[in-house]
Amino acid sequence: MKRRSTARWVGLYALVALGVVFTVFPILWMFTISIRPSNELYITPFRYIPPTPTLDNYIDVLTNQTTVPAHLEQGFGRTVIVAVCTTVLAVIIASLAGYALARFRFRGREPYGVVMLTTQMMPAVLFLVPLFVILRNIGLINTLPGLILSYLTFSLPFCIWLLRGYFEGIPAELEEAALIDGCSRLQALLYVVLPLAAPALVATGTFAFINAWNEFLFAFILAGEKPLLTVQLYSFIGQYGPQYGNLMASALLVATPPVILFLILQRYLIRGLTAGAVKE
């Protein structure tokens, strides 16, 4: 490894520090507002460290003691249901399709993959009006099943694309042995490929889960009467007016599960993040 002069070390870490400050300051800003009583917002000049730090905002929000009860527990339940169902459905369907695209040579394989890749680039608002009308017609507007179906529009192609890439990286010899032993293709996928691809399934599922968790537009328009967490957050802007502490506590609480999940699993996730942009 090359050696750096002291001056270069200082320069390097100065730039790193700049980058880290840029990355964390908005989060710290949210945090510092979330742990202070409202009246301490208006001290000028602003005190970055709250004079009397308190967890009251979090407690109020979580125990529904705010001016308008937050009922985050309801949004949490709905969000978990929608995110889990979307993830499970998308991963099951995408495993089959991804396997076919990775292992078989057949007519239409290449265009199928290209279509799956480009579907992710179409604007969500194109689907907004038609999905709204369709779901209303079949009685699934403002229902969680309707929302789950809508979420598959973006999570399914994404999962297919990711899983195809992962499956291609698994050597075919093992399942060929299973096929010779009399397994069907489906059995080979189930008992040989999927166990080997467990990290890939976890990564793909985590992405689908986080995307569903963070989604706002469809949830807001298609199930506004059964608000998920992000929709609740949006409605708090009007409800909590000057109670910014409650607002920031909620915003951070809603952001916590995807962030924690990502930090725990990041080792598996980095590759998926760049799939579609970088060739292995």
Add this chain to the structure above:
Amino acid sequence: MEQAAPAKRGVLSPRLRRRLVPYLFLVPATAAMLLIYFYPMLRGVFTSFLDYNTAIGTSEFSGLENYQDIVRDESFWNSMQRSAIWVAGSVVGQFVVGFGFALLLNERWPGNRLVRALMLVPWVMPGVSVALGWRLIYDEQFGLLNDLLGRMGLHQLTWLNDPNLAMLGVILANVWKAFPFVTVTMLAGLAAIPDDLYDAAKVDGATMLNRFRYVTLPGVRNVTFVVVLLMVVWTFNYFDLVFVMTEGGPAQATEIAPVLVARYAFQQFDYGLAATVAVIMTVFNIIFAVLYIKTLRRAEV
């Protein structure tokens, strides 16, 4: 005939069955995509040819009327212009910050892994949370930016309530939210440049700047192209952040195309007009998608 085909699985010959297998695996995905993706998509396109307004109660075929209306619609042209600024500003900012970060993280130094993980947090946070946080950074009374201006004795600004500053405000928030994707992708691109290229350049006496100019930049050319295309598309389509921060205001200053679609559809209930704007957006996206696929193909060779 009964002897030829194994009785268990019916009448198809084993060869034909083998050829059908891949298609069977694709049945669930294809059925789902046709139902939840392509059917609504076609319906969206079809809606753009309808005079479909639930506020007035109309729903009839009107040919190209929506398209004729839209080209005379000031809000539409405003949204296109706003979108152009939003996309250009965001993507340039994301790329500069993201690539700069990638170059730093590509060096070896203690703490590197920790910073790599930390840096990704904005990307993983829900857009609504990010939007709420940034709203308060721009707050006129106690916001971070006005606090800093005040400490420096400078004139304080109204940020998101100022039509001239609101766009800058949402762009900065978006740069913060999405630069990590550029960093991760560019890091993968940087890692793919063989070390011996740098060593050879060093032996030839190339300065650091020259190595960057003649080894690094050509090495990440394709990744750069792909990442910029992806960011352009995503930013163009991105609704959450701007909507929650400004709802398109003040005075339509941040009314980018997807926000306009939502306004037409769910405030004016003019579904036909909303669908028309969405279709025009899709045409742009298809152009970018084609460029993207072409670049990926070229990168494979």
